[in-house]
Amino acid sequence: xxxxxxxxxxxxxxxxxxxxxxxxxxxxxxxxxxxxxxxxxxxxxxxxxxxxxxxxxxxxxxxxxxxxxxxxxxxxxxxxxxxxxxxxxxxxxxxxxxxxxxxxxxxxxxxxxx
Amino acid sequence: xxxxxxxxxxxxxxxxxxxxxxxxxxxxxxxxxxxxxxxxxxxxxxxxxxxxxxxxxxxxxxxxxxxxxxxxxxxxxxxxxxxxxxxxxxxxxxxxxxxxxxxxxxxxxxxxx
Numbered sequence: 001x002x003x004x005x006x007x008x009x010x011x012x013x014x015x016x017x018x019x020x021x022x023x024x025x026x027x028x029x030x031x032x033x034x035x036x037x038x039x040x041x042x043x044x045x046x047x048x049x050x051x052x053x054x055x056x057x058x059x060x061x062x063x064x065x066x067x068x069x070x071x072x073x074x075x076x077x078x079x080x081x082x083x084x085x086x087x088x089x090x091x092x093x094x095x096x097x098x099x100x101x102x103x104x105x106x107x108x109x110x111x112x113x114x
Numbered sequence: 115x116x117x118x119x120x121x122x123x124x125x126x127x128x129x130x131x132x133x134x135x136x137x138x139x140x141x142x143x144x145x146x147x148x149x150x151x152x153x154x155x156x157x158x159x160x161x162x163x164x165x166x167x168x169x170x171x172x173x174x175x176x177x178x179x180x181x182x183x184x185x186x187x188x189x190x191x192x193x194x195x196x197x198x199x200x201x202x203x204x205x206x207x208x209x210x211x212x213x214x215x216x217x218x219x220x221x222x223x224x225x226x227x
Contacts, residue, residue: 004157042120042203042217043158055212091157098212100146100165105157 004106012112018080021109025094035091087113120218133191135221137204144206152201194225
């Protein structure tokens, strides 16, 4: 079974530039999550999708971050404009459904904002 | 109330020893407590999870102990191996928050050969 795919794996940008990350969840998984993991910290949920609807985006900085999950499969997370404090690993995860189920994480995208 | 506090920040154990990582929470509405293991350059992977209706769950060398009254839970790794060297995260979630995971700050474990 293929795992959660993410791209790119690494990205370096200047502050105020924009960047986009892509995630392909495990086939059949209805729930998709985007997490931000700052170095030395635990992952923090940014947004949770159930199929193509948003379940929770309470911690998404909506003035600069946006995310979509078209057709309930792939998802993209965008930052525009980026700030220095956005430097982190962005993790995508998926699960069969929302609930106390295992979340399968992708390898993440390491973003460096200079 | 949404925090999960994890300790220690780092841990060094000799091969064959017992590794113990502790977590504490405030919100009594939490009802699902997983532990995730993360290797460098990889995403976290579920190790073991527990619901508050049991006090202990064991899977192989990994055991979760859960103390509901103290609002604490811990991960015990028996017969620790160098391959267990990784960062471990506890987490908590609850039904009325769509089981959104609240992660602890992580414990970096090093098992010396």
